[in-house]
């Protein structure tokens with residue numbers, strides 16, 4: 001594509017309009033001959049440090065925020081190069097599914113987009129979802145590694161999905177993604193909000209910045225005339241709804257305090273929950289085959305989006321009655337011969353862990369045992385809080401490692417243990433899981449939290465193969481073998 005087709009005329013010198021742009025990237029290591037390299041400011045460094053490398057690899061155009069002298073290729077300078085890159089990516093990869101829903105919030109995004117995909121598919125729509133678990137369409141899943149991929153990867157994925165016939169896409173909007181303009185240029189018809197509690201205070205300077213980043217979905221990203229579906233059970237949700245209304249979006253409120261979808265009652269059963277709710281005044285009751293109140297909140301968020309899209313109520317209810325759980329979200333991986341269950345969950349925030357432990361309680365006669373740790377190079381202020389939550393909710397705690405990344409794992413565990421000094425400490429996650437499984441008595445429940453669907457343990461830049469679900473199954477097998 002020629003530069004003149006990618007950008008408005010006044011953005012480049014007239015003689016540069018004919019320069020052929022063969023691809024876009026924000027990573028110098030991925031530059032190929034003819035690529036536009038976007039040298040963006042980052043958290044650790046600035047992409048401009050890598051311009052010589054990009055030029056050496058054949059870059060045809062540079063996009064950045066400060067003038068660069070001495071290059072014989074066009075250099076486009078703008079205050080917001082990340083936003084411009086996303087707009088360029090939207091032109092370079094022009095196709096998008098006709099209906100794009102973006103879900104934001106601290107917890108529940110992956111679950112909501114997956115549930116929505118299931119509802120749309122049941123209604124005969126060609127549907128996909130995109131987020132932490134990758135791009136999912138039918139039974140096929142392609143891992144992307146990010147909750148919201150970078151602008152180029154995202155627009156490429158949207159183009160590929162639309163070209164492949166996908167008309168309905170539910171995607172996750174992370175606060176990093178919104179703040180870094182990764183989603184600019186996406187035609188979002190519906191924005192949804194789940195909840196807002198502490199996370200990512202390593203990246204966001206304070207909670208206000210975290211809120212404002214999420215709020216961008218409603219203040220800027222949802223298209224004019226679009227819809228907002230907002231859980232208003234928290235003060236933050238009510239503020240999001242207010243922002244959406246001020247933008248003139250069709251604002252649908254949901255939750256225990258929701259006006260459009262209001263939850264009446266949730267009753268836990270051994271492996272399901274009875275749920276009553278009203279949608280636009282009409283009452284519905286059904287049994288949903290998932291445990292944990294938070295899963296119902298996510299399922300009803302997906303339901304409210306689909307109902308607002310015009311999916312028939314009967315189809316929505318029928319899908320909810322057979323809803324399939326999301327990998328690594330309260331996923332039951334097995335049980336002991338005395339029927340004590342082992343569940344793997346992705347709780348990696350204080351509120352997530354709190355909700356997880358509360359979810360297990362009504363289904364457990366005996367002890368709730370939890371194995372968890374906290375990620376390295378992530379918000380350190382959540383560690384002690386997660387320890388304290390475990391101390392107040394669980395009967396036995398085993399603190400272990402969870403992606404220490406570049407940090408000293410012992411120091412991370414020590415920070416967690418400040419909140420739960422009585423806990424057991426077992427550094428090796430596999431050994432911690434074996435210990436948890438070996439402790440299970442009749443009526444007990446083991447929760448393994450923090451890694452969910454992940455298939456690796458990140459230690460010092462290396463990802464070692466590791467899957468909580470496999471480890472738990474192995475430990476259950478060993479326990480069983482020891483009994484015979």
Ligand SMILES: CC(=O)N[C@H]1[C@@H](OP(=O)(O)OP(=O)(O)OC[C@H]2O[C@@H](n3ccc(=O)[nH]c3=O)[C@H](O)[C@@H]2O)O[C@H](CO)[C@@H](O)[C@@H]1O[C@H](C)C(=O)N[C@@H](C)C(=O)N[C@H](CCC(=O)O)C(=O)O
Nearest residue numbers: 026027028040042043044045046047050146147148174176
């Ligand atoms: C905190 C954060 O958002 N980090 C992302 C950010 O990195 P950064 O700001 O540290 O970048 P940097 O290292 O300072 O480099 C500056 C620029 O130079 C470029 N560069 C760098 C090195 C090089 O050799 N060549 C080069 O061109 C980089 O591509 C970047 O554009 O920009 C990079 C390029 O897009 C991302 O790879 C990186 O994701 C890192 C790996 C990451 O872990 N991100 C996580 C925290 C993240 O984005 N998570 C969210 C939310 C998760 C959730 O709650 O679900 C997500 O959406 O996944």
Ligand SMILES: Nc1ncnc2c1ncn2[C@@H]1O[C@H](COP(=O)(O)OP(=O)(O)OP(=O)(O)O)[C@@H](O)[C@H]1O
Nearest residue numbers: 106107108109110111132147294345346347352355
């Ligand atoms: N509605 C909710 N309220 C509180 N906690 C929740 C909710 N939904 C999920 N959780 C907790 O958060 C964990 C992650 O859920 P999910 O993957 O759906 O969230 P997410 O927002 O996509 O997370 P991420 O930020 O990692 O992308 C779950 O395993 C559960 O412990």
Ligand SMILES: N[C@H](CCC[C@H](N)C(=O)O)C(=O)O
Nearest residue numbers: 348374375378402403450451
């Ligand atoms: N999306 C979250 C996932 C955290 C999962 C946990 N296993 C960890 O590594 O901290 C993050 O990147 O902060």
Ligand SMILES: [Mg+2]
Nearest residue numbers: 109110132147
């Ligand atoms: Mg997610």
